[in-house]
Amino acid sequence: MKGKKLLAKLYIGLVLVILYAPIIFIAVFSFTEAKSLGNWTGFSFNLYKNLFNGSMQNSSGLMSAVENTLLIALIASVVATLLGTVAAIGIYNLKGRKKDVMNFLNNIPMINPDIITGVSLFLLFVFLHISQGYTTVVLAHITFCTPYVVLNVMPKLSQLNPNIYEAALDLGATPMQALRKVLVPALRPGMISGFILSFTMSLDDFAVTFFTRGTIGLDTLSTYIYADARKGGLTPELKPLMTILFLLILVVLLVINIRQSKNLNKK
Amino acid sequence: MKDYIIDIQHLSKSFGSKKVLDDINLYVRRGEFITLLGPSGCGKTTLLRMIAGFLQPDEGSILLDGKDIAGIPPHERPLNTVFQRYALFPHLDVYDNIAFGLKLKKTPEDEIDKRVRKVLKLVAMSDYEDRDVETLSGGQQQRIAIARAIVNQPKVLLLDEPLAALDLKMRKDMQIELKEMHRKLGITFIYVTHDQEEALTLSDTIVVINEGKIQQIGTPTDIYNEPVNAFVADFIGESNILKGKMLRDRRVAFIKHEFDCVDEGFGENVKVDVVVRPEDIYFTTDPAKCQFTAKVNSCVFKGVHYEMFVDTDTGYELMIQDYDPYPVGSEVMLYIDPDDIQVMKKERTENKYLGKVTGEGKVEFLGAEFECNTEGFENGEEVTVKIHFEKVDLLDHEDEAITTGHVEFILYMGDHYHLTIRTESGEKIWVDTNDIWDKNDFVGIKILPKDICLEKVVAANE
Amino acid sequence: MNKRSNWALPYFIFLVLFVVLPLLLIAVYALQDASGHFTLSNIGKFFSDGDSLSTFALSIEVAIENTILCILIGYPAAWILANKDYNKSAVTVVLFILPMWINALMRTLATAELFTMAGIQLGKGTLLFGMCYDYLPFMIYPIYNVLNKMDKSYAEAAQDLGATPGEVFRKVTLPLSMPGVWSGVMMVFMPTVSTFAISEFLTNNKIKLFGTIIQENINNSMWNYGAALSLIMLVIIGITTVLQSNDSEEANVGGII
Numbered sequence: 008m009k010g011k012k013l014l015a016k017l018y019i020g021l022v023l024v025i026l027y028a029p030i031i032f033i034a035v036f037s038f039t040e041a042k043s044l045g046n047w048t049g050f051s052f053n054l055y056k057n058l059f060n061g062s063m064q065n066s067s068g069l070m071s072a073v074e075n076t077l078l079i080a081l082i083a084s085v086v087a088t089l090l091g092t093v094a095a096i097g098i099y100n101l102k103g104r105k106k107d108v109m110n111f112l113n114n115i116p117m118i119n120p121d122i123i124t125g126v127s128l129f130l131l132f133v134f135l136h137i138s139q140g141y142t143t144v145v146l147a148h149i150t151f152c153t154p155y156v157v158l159n160v161m162p163k164l165s166q167l168n169p170n171i172y173e174a175a176l177d178l179g180a181t182p183m184q185a186l187r188k189v190l191v192p193a194l195r196p197g198m199i200s201g202f203i204l205s206f207t208m209s210l211d212d213f214a215v216t217f218f219t220r221g222t223i224g225l226d227t228l229s230t231y232i233y234a235d236a237r238k239g240g241l242t243p244e245l246k247p248l249m250t251i252l253f254l255l256i257l258v259v260l261l262v263i264n265i266r267q268s269k270n271l272n273k274k
Numbered sequence: 275m276k277d278y279i280i281d282i283q284h285l286s287k288s289f290g291s292k293k294v295l296d297d298i299n300l301y302v303r304r305g306e307f308i309t310l311l312g313p314s315g316c317g318k319t320t321l322l323r324m325i326a327g328f329l330q331p332d333e334g335s336i337l338l339d340g341k342d343i344a345g346i347p348p349h350e351r352p353l354n355t356v357f358q359r360y361a362l363f364p365h366l367d368v369y370d371n372i373a374f375g376l377k378l379k380k381t382p383e384d385e386i387d388k389r390v391r392k393v394l395k396l397v398a399m400s401d402y403e404d405r406d407v408e409t410l411s412g413g414q415q416q417r418i419a420i421a422r423a424i425v426n427q428p429k430v431l432l433l434d435e436p437l438a439a440l441d442l443k444m445r446k447d448m449q450i451e452l453k454e455m456h457r458k459l460g461i462t463f464i465y466v467t468h469d470q471e472e473a474l475t476l477s478d479t480i481v482v483i484n485e486g487k488i489q490q491i492g493t494p495t496d497i498y499n500e501p502v503n504a505f506v507a508d509f510i511g512e513s514n515i516l517k518g519k520m521l522r523d524r525r526v527a528f529i530k531h532e533f534d535c536v537d538e539g540f541g542e543n544v545k546v547d548v549v550v551r552p553e554d555i556y557f558t559t560d561p562a563k564c565q566f567t568a569k570v571n572s573c574v575f576k577g578v579h580y581e582m583f584v585d586t587d588t589g590y591e592l593m594i595q596d597y598d599p600y601p602v603g604s605e606v607m608l609y610i611d612p613d614d615i616q617v618m619k620k621e622r623t624e625n626k627y628l629g630k631v632t633g634e635g636k637v638e639f640l641g642a643e644f645e646c647n648t649e650g651f652e653n654g655e656e657v658t659v660k661i662h663f664e665k666v667d668l669l670d671h672e673d674e675a676i677t678t679g680h681v682e683f684i685l686y687m688g689d690h691y692h693l694t695i696r697t698e699s700g701e702k703i704w705v706d707t708n709d710i711w712d713k714n715d716f717v718g719i720k721i722l723p724k725d726i727c728l729e730k731v732v733a734a735n736e
Numbered sequence: 737m738n739k740r741s742n743w744a745l746p747y748f749i750f751l752v753l754f755v756v757l758p759l760l761l762i763a764v765y766a767l768q769d770a771s772g773h774f775t776l777s778n779i780g781k782f783f784s785d786g787d788s789l790s791t792f793a794l795s796i797e798v799a800i801e802n803t804i805l806c807i808l809i810g811y812p813a814a815w816i817l818a819n820k821d822y823n824k825s826a827v828t829v830v831l832f833i834l835p836m837w838i839n840a841l842m843r844t845l846a847t848a849e850l851f852t853m854a855g856i857q858l859g860k861g862t863l864l865f866g867m868c869y870d871y872l873p874f875m876i877y878p879i880y881n882v883l884n885k886m887d888k889s890y891a892e893a894a895q896d897l898g899a900t901p902g903e904v905f906r907k908v909t910l911p912l913s914m915p916g917v918w919s920g921v922m923m924v925f926m927p928t929v930s931t932f933a934i935s936e937f938l939t940n941n942k943i944k945l946f947g948t949i950i951q952e953n954i955n956n957s958m959w960n961y962g963a964a965l966s967l968i969m970l971v972i973i974g975i976t977t978v979l980q981s982n983d984s985e986e987a988n989v990g991g992i993i
Contacts, residue, residue, distance in 0.1 A: 015822040022813050025869065026835050029846035090747055097744025109744055112751045115759070118922065118977055120930035122947045126954060126966045127758030133959070134761055150754040153747070207837050213933060214947075218954065232841045233933055241845065249842050256837045264830050328892055348895045349903075355896045361889035365911045374907070375897035426897060 675718025
């Protein structure tokens with residue numbers, strides 16, 4: 008038993024090391040000034056300094072890419088959360104064929120690879136003669152985010168006692184109040200995880216943005232990195248940026264999880 | 275060598291610091307239907323899982339046919355289990371579920387086929403071979419789970435609350451079928467349930483378990499008619515549990531009246547507990563027969579009989595069940611047959627702890643420091659602390675309390691409640707009170723200094 | 737009460753507009769020539785074009801290999817994570833999904849750099865490794881989810897019926913976890929076929945996958961041919977979805993947090 012345990016731990020450790028190697032690699036080389044990864048020219052905080060005082064070449068490009076990425080992710084995930092929650096309540100109350108159809112349609116964007124979503128939306132915008140840019144990117148992101156919100160809210164609905172909405176009405180709440188004070192709090196955990204999932208998928212998206220951003224020069228972090236890499240040289244300040252983002256996410260996720268497991272233990 | 279198929283000796287098991295089973299000794303006769311009965315969390319399922327091999331005992335041993343099976347993993351034990359929620363494999367159909375064990379043993383195809391069909395017939399589920407198990411009703415799944423276990427011809431069939439998930443009607447039907455199956459198969463059944471009625475209906479032998487300890491082992495009639503302690507009396511069926519005094523052999527006093535009884539050997543003037551089942555208190559119109567009178571307080575029709583609460587002339591409340599109703603407010607004459615009075619030895623007559631004098635007028639026990647008279651005792655000396663049940667004050671707040679606890683068990687004794695309180699230190703204190711508390715209520719515990727009685731520790735004491 | 741089903745309506749309209757219509761447009765464009773007339777020539781072009789066909793074959797091959805690799809590495813990891821004897825902490829599970837939060841392109845670039853630094857020639861080997869690295873969490877998570885939620889009494893019942901630990905795994909745990917595996921396959925296979933950028937970075941533009949061809953055609957305004965290639969992928973997606981049937985519903989990646 009002991010030996011098996013050790014073996015299991017070793018295996019998990021090994022896989023984790025492989026998974027994290029590139030990220031650690033980026034983090035390590037964020038503390039040197041060299042342009043390309045893997046080239047160590049002595050320890051330095053300069054890249055971090057450049058990042059924060061904006062004294063790098065093409066700094067406005069990178070910074071506006073970061074800004075766009077965050078803003079698009081925020082708008083898309085807020086809209087997706089609202090749309091998805093309302094939709095989930097609707098779908099939950101549907102019956103028979105209609106419910107099957109909605110579930111089927113909701114599954115399509117999740118099954119489709121990014122490139123299909125990207126190309127199909129590109130064709131849609133071309134077909135409708137909509138000029139592509141910020142709006143189309145946001146719409147596209149809402150398209151692939153909403154199904155995940157629906158998916159996260161749905162289980163909360165089935166856990167819900169079907170009578171609590173009626174109970175609220177019975178106690179004198181208007182339908183709107185019942186929704187706000189009873190339904191939404193019960194669905195909140197699902198909405199939150201749907202929102203977080205949407206946000207991160209939007210942050211990470213490359214293919215869909217690539218096809219729907221048009222030709223106005225709109226860049227998100229992904230398309231910026233892609234263009235940068237195609238040009239042959241990554242903006243060195245990306246390394247500290249990625250390192251900071253990674254640490255931020257690490258801390259947030261660990262805090263959430265530790266709090267969750269503490270709550271569980273209390274029960 | 276007696277014909278015991280399973281012999282459990284000094285079995286103990288703890289989860290963390292909680293002792294779930296404490297020195298269990300039990301034997302199971304070959305072919306008997308034995309039921310482990312107790313409230314949830316009493317340790318009965320843990321015991322069953324240790325017999326099946328899913329848990330290892332901390333201490334003690336389990337003998338199967340005289341051989342210790344400690345080191346044998348579950349898959350090599352000639353026992354099979356019917357699981358609480360059936361645990362039918364959802365990826366296999368009915369036939370493959372039942373054939374699962376036989377296929378593992380590399381039984382020839384035609385033999386498997388024959389045996390599967392035979393058990394399907396036994397559980398009245400022929401023609402269901404190809405059905406997906408998830409399309410079956412609860413009762414049908416239950417039958418398949420039983421079939422899957424008995425097809426392997428186990429020496430012992432273990433059943434873990436197998437009927438708990440069924441509705442009442444289905445449960446009654448399945449009880450009869452289980453009993454019938456046991457008769458036909460002739461193998462030993464070990465059955466776990468918290469339903470006393472189920473246990474009384476099905477079993478040859480009932481083992482009542484509470485808080486990890488066996489309370490009583492006996493036939494259903496023994497357990498019902500002669501409960502050995504207040505817990506068993508209270509848990510099995512309805513009962514009036516009362517304080518009494520054994521005056522001499524065959525003569526007992528309770529509810530401030532004297533009765534003839536059939537119990538002997540308690541000694542003279544010994545405090546006892548008395549159990550009288552509500553159906554054993556009879557109404558009479560013959561003054562010669564009348565032993566005491568009472569006033570009917572309430573009367574409710576329960577389907578077959580009426581359930582009445584009466585106040586006796588001496589101020590005790592009793593529950594009576596009778597086929598005829600008596601109007602509320604009427605005075606009635608009552609008597610009890612000597613046969614129907616069950617006298618039990620008192621498990622305890624007062625609270626007793628090992629404490630320690632921690633200073634002038636201070637003694638420590640139950641994990642707290644109490645004030646009392648410590649005259650004649652030295653600082654640091656270990657002492658026996660005794661407190662009468664009725665001298666413990668329960669408060670609904672912490673303010674004046676010396677320590678706190680939760681109500682664990684409530685027994686109505688006719689004119690007062692006898693409570694078991696689990697204190698913060700994990701120990702128990704028993705309290706007699708007239709106040710009404712609910713199970714799990716938080717209570718503050720206070721004892722007046724004059725009510726705490728200290729004694730020198732006697733070396734030979736238990 | 738019944739009216740609440742109407743709440744699905746806005747989303748229904750949204751889905752028709754942004755999911756159904758675009759997919760139909762792929763078919764429409766695929767079956768049109770540049771001047772808008774019906775033609776099968778785009779589809780025909782694919783089947784007569786050696787380059788496209790070999791890229792397609794290679795993509796499928798890489799995707800199959802990558803999927804198998806992900807299962808081989810991911811299943812044991814998921815199994816260990818879901819096994820209470822070996823892992824009691826939810827944090828370890830989070831560590832496995834955490835890399836997904838870092839920009840995939842950036843991670844891929846770093847992986848490629850790591851290979852270069854280690855003196856490994858960029859090519860099919862590095863492509864496979866990098867892909868596996870990118871998609872492994874998508875395989876581990878659904879399998880972990882299914883294993884973690886699996887009722888322990890199934891394994892106990894099998895054991896009770898005489899199965900050794902090995903047999904318990906083969907006859908009960910593995911078959912019952914297949915929905916999770918299928919879910920993982922869906923999340924790894926098609927995305928691998930359709931990646932672009934990632935394959936270029938990992939092979940220094942030496943190996944093109946199917947996704948890259950689609951992207952090149954669309955970017956060079958060859959919309960009709962690009963749509964035709966997309967349509968072919970859609971057909972494959974349709975087939976695989978039907979093949980995996982509907983038994984993987986409980987294994988979705990929905991609740992990562």
